[in-house]
Amino acid sequence: MSTDDSLTQIQASIEKFAQDRDWDQFHTPKNLIMAATSEMGELAEVLQWKSEEEVIAYLSSEEGKTRLSEEISDVMIYLLRLSQKADIDIIDSLRKKLAQNELKYPVDLSKGNARKYTER
Amino acid sequence: MSTDDSLTQIQASIEKFAQDRDWDQFHTPKNLIMAATSEMGELAEVLQWKSEEEVIAYLSSEEGKTRLSEEISDVMIYLLRLSQKADIDIIDSLRKKLAQNELKYPVDLSKGNARKYTER
Amino acid sequence: MSTDDSLTQIQASIEKFAQDRDWDQFHTPKNLIMAATSEMGELAEVLQWKSEEEVIAYLSSEEGKTRLSEEISDVMIYLLRLSQKADIDIIDSLRKKLAQNELKYPVDLSKGNARKYTER
Amino acid sequence: MSTDDSLTQIQASIEKFAQDRDWDQFHTPKNLIMAATSEMGELAEVLQWKSEEEVIAYLSSEEGKTRLSEEISDVMIYLLRLSQKADIDIIDSLRKKLAQNELKYPVDLSKGNARKYTER
Numbered sequence A, B, C, D: 001m002s003t004d005d006s007l008t009q010i011q012a013s014i015e016k017f018a019q020d021r022d023w024d025q026f027h028t029p030k031n032l033i034m035a036a037t038s039e040m041g042e043l044a045e046v047l048q049w050k051s052e053e054e055v056i057a058y059l060s061s062e063e064g065k066t067r068l069s070e071e072i073s074d075v076m077i078y079l080l081r082l083s084q085k086a087d088i089d090i091i092d093s094l095r096k097k098l099a100q101n102e103l104k105y106p107v108d109l110s111k112g113n114a115r116k117y118t119e120r
Helices: A006-020 A029-047 A052-060 A062-085 A090-104 B006-020 B029-047 B052-060 B062-085 B090-104 C006-020 C029-047 C052-060 C062-085 C090-104 D006-020 D029-047 D052-060 D062-085 D090-104
Strands: none
Touching: A006 A062, A006 A090, A006 B006, A006 B090, A029 A062, A029 B029, A029 B052, A029 C029, A029 D029, A052 A062, A052 B029, A062 A090, A062 B062, A062 B090, A090 B006, A090 B062, B006 B062, B006 B090, B029 B062, B029 C029, B029 D029, B052 B062, B062 B090, C006 C062, C006 C090, C006 D006, C006 D090, C029 C062, C029 D029, C029 D052, C052 C062, C052 D029, C062 C090, C062 D062, C062 D090, C090 D006, C090 D062, D006 D062, D006 D090, D029 D062, D052 D062, D062 D090
């Protein structure tokens, strides 16, 4: 990852934020997974009672789009921090995972159905 | 976000992957949140029974680090897809959220304690 | 809770199961929450890509109903174990929570809308 | 399940609560799973930054024990509601799952290790 990459910069901000507050002590891998779980719960809460039509209307509003973007970001920040603490290059990992998915879900077997590759 | 940014490229790959398989129909916001939840569960499973020492040992091994990186990536891929479907610029959102966190958690009030800003 | 109550019996089975396997050492509150998270993910996975109609059809089938019941049970077993380890009388807690919900969500304010009490 | 069983009574209260508020329309299986996910997140949040020692101290306090019991109950209420809506006898399911676990995790292979049965 080049140093002017946006994700590189964001991870640097996340690290500085934690260091400035002396929060490194709390950021064990298991704690960070629990924190990401808690933010995932907040993400689910945003849409849980909305019908498909209400979701579309809500996400067309500035308020809805902002709220969703904040909750997604909260989960991602903890995942980016976890990657950092575990010395994982997340961009590289994402690329590898996408390449694996291409192999697991060949277009001809997967087109139009979302069955898990283990259940095909 | 410039077009040669790594995250821009990854989101383009995610979109192409879904389109090639005609999976767009499954990728409603609520479904993607449930899929991210299911991947978050797999992430938790990796470390759930390990002690702090065992976590450190496991993440020092190639196997452990790879497994963790794959599970983090799986959650992130669905979050990136969700951002895309909701027309959210995730890099911009992450930056805004980090700026908000700076205000919510001033260094002098937050140093060394992880209390939520609403419970301070 | 009387000793012939079904939940009392189930919690006794859960405890015996853990003791027979010497698993008490793994059952710290945080580990049990992570294990419940991981089972919650499996529960989400069962229905994540299904449309409302497909959910109804699936849960009308013996296979679908059994699968869902197993995943719900997996989450509940860890929650029951967590209650046990934290010395919580879960039946009593459930009753108190339901009584609180009655106060938080009065019928006249809540009828037909699912808004959170803090957002009303 | 006999009608004077505590869980039977609790499920009857949950059903009446939803009916009084006309909330049945929101309680689709997927919505209830998302609501349980959101409550699971709140459960994780209670302990996420606490060390093992802090968890023990917190759960020895009246405040901590009450808070944990409320969050566990919130998840369980949605799971009990989901069982109800899917016409699942949860006590029966819990018993069957515990019997399956006995077979999957024989004492001699599982004693003192928490390896998943698929990874043994």
